Amino acid sequence: MASNAVMEETLQVLKDHKLRVTPQRHIILAYLVSHHNHPTVETIRDGLGKELPNIGSSTIYNTLNTFVDHHLVVELQNGDGSTHYDYFGSPHYHAICTNCGRIVDVTYPGFDETERNLEKKTAELSGYMISGNHMEVYGLCPECQIKLGIKSND
Amino acid sequence: MASNAVMEETLQVLKDHKLRVTPQRHIILAYLVSHHNHPTVETIRDGLGKELPNIGSSTIYNTLNTFVDHHLVVELQNGDGSTHYDYFGSPHYHAICTNCGRIVDVTYPGFDETERNLEKKTAELSGYMISGNHMEVYGLCPECQIKLGIKSND
DNA sequence: TAGTAAGTGAGAACCATTCCAATGTAACAA
């Protein structure tokens, strides 16, 4: 459950984006800010069990789509058939396991420059007016390497 | 419709990957090699009208999934609800229009190094055994910039 | 506090993709 500080922070975020502050939006955003699990709609619904036991899936979808429109949240596909959501407070990209679907955050000093450079180059070459980017790297997570006998567990 | 050269090339690609050479696979692969439209399954089915009028969608899905497994083809989402497919003969990434969904190929000298660096950094930081990556840049395509009155058409 | 535009929720609808079982065929060996 989200701390007081998170509740205040998320309240301010909603106001800054001129979004109507409903309990549903507030609690979902707080959930996303305090969990970095890249949850699906089902995961979120379960996680909200105590605070919003009667929330409809439509509301979760609506809310997340709104957040995506406002660039608060990004959507991720890991190949399991459902969309994963990620509060994008600080820039990072994702490593996704092709075996189990595990998604982990990655960043490194200089990543923002790589990112800016990619966007600048793309604008020049394509004529697009750039608004964002997604970078994803695929591979086997450490656990799956062991599970599949590719790496020894020592 | 695909040239002789393309048909020979794709035949060899299928053999190299030890894939059974069926007319469906051969023609679908030739279609992908000779079109860079990032088609959906529906687009492909329409494009195959004359050559394979009775192909089942299941076959197209099966074939594309096989190609994806063999890293011949990559999947792309542009937000229109269906998956787009791209023969990935030479490395590039994509600029995707957030307004109309248009997908264009982008690359530049030094892109492969950016890519390798990203994968190396990711392996170090995450412990993943890297097998690939996707980079996408989002924005408004030149046409939509005009359509939306953001850029003048001069 | 009243008016109103916007959000919520239950269930139906949608539709891209997968599954299934019957039929067809590519690859290989004799």
Place this chain on the structure above:
DNA sequence: TTGTTACATTGGAATGGTTCTCACTTACTA
């Protein structure tokens, strides 16, 4: 060539994540 067999194709049914609908509720503004 022919026979064998494992794999591919097909159409139709099933699946399931997401969107739609609409009656009801609520957050904002004046």
